Amino acid sequence: MTLFEDIDLFDEGQKRFTDFQLPDTELKLWERFFEKKASDEYFSVLRETTPWQQRTRKMYDKTLPDPRLTAFYGGQNGYTWTPVLLDIKAAVETACGITFNRVLLNYYRDGQDSVSWHSDHPSSSGKHYAIASVTFGETRLFKVRHKERKDIAPLDIPLTHGSFLLMGPTMQEHYEHHVPKTSRNIGARINLTFRVSDTEVNTSYGLFRED
Ligand SMILES: O=C(O)CCC(=O)C(=O)O
Ligand SMILES: [Fe+2]
Numbered sequence: 001m002t003l004f005e006d007i008d009l010f011d012e013g014q015k016r017f018t019d020f021q022l023p024d025t026e027l028k029l030w031e032r033f034f035e036k037k038a039s040d041e042y043f044s045v046l047r048e049t050t051p052w053q054q055r056t057r058k059m060y061d062k063t064l065p066d067p068r069l070t071a072f073y074g075g076q077n078g079y080t081w082t083p084v085l086l087d088i089k090a091a092v093e094t095a096c097g098i099t100f101n102r103v104l105l106n107y108y109r110d111g112q113d114s115v116s117w118h119s120d121h122p123s124s125s126g127k128h129y130a131i132a133s134v135t136f137g138e139t140r141l142f143k144v145r146h147k148e149r150k151d152i153a154p155l156d157i158p159l160t161h162g163s164f165l166l167m168g169p170t171m172q173e174h175y176e177h178h179v180p181k182t183s184r185n186i187g188a189r190i191n192l193t194f195r196v197s198d199t200e201v202n203t204s205y206g207l208f209r210e211d
Helices: 036-049 083-096
Strands: 004-010 013-019 027-031 056-059 062-065 069-073 102-108 115-120 131-137 140-146 155-159 163-167 175-179 189-195 207-209
Touching: 036 083, 036 131, 036 189, 083 131, 083 163, 083 189, 155 163
Parallel strands: none
Antiparallel strands: 004 013, 013 027, 027 163, 056 062, 069 102, 102 189, 115 175, 115 207, 131 163, 131 189, 140 155, 140 175
């Protein structure tokens, strides 16, 4: 696969852009989108001030805790946007030209936290929109695979501190993604997925499981 990279030198190191050129969708990555100093600050403020929730999920006859903590902002059911989240949202909106009105935060406390293979829910109307994914803290692998086409090689994308990954509107229809557990002794990671909802009420958010 051809990767198109555009490298700029900044004070804080290299800011690197990759267009993965995936069939059926768009997937773009900006590494060091946020500078290290700003990323460190966002990570500690979000970790300390977010009202993290432990959600549970019914699996057959059991109720299991999700292997991560979450918080949802925007719309009628979400928390009210904070200045920090509005700053991050404004930065990604300027880069991609899309306006978002929801954000889901995931807090992976250590290598044992994860998210299993899934694609994300469409908006309540059924329409899919682009999703902007921002990472602060520990690097974790973001795995991507096509739902039907075995001829398309799966991707393992390390999402680093301050990175911004843009998934196009058709990504959830054609691909699944996954953040696996790791036995490495690592610290915490916070991921923010900015989303578009075309209705006021959130009937659902987050994951649409395939497995
Ligand atoms: O943590 C990540 O990078 C992905 C999170 C995710 O897939 C989700 O919240 O739907
Ligand atoms: Fe997801």
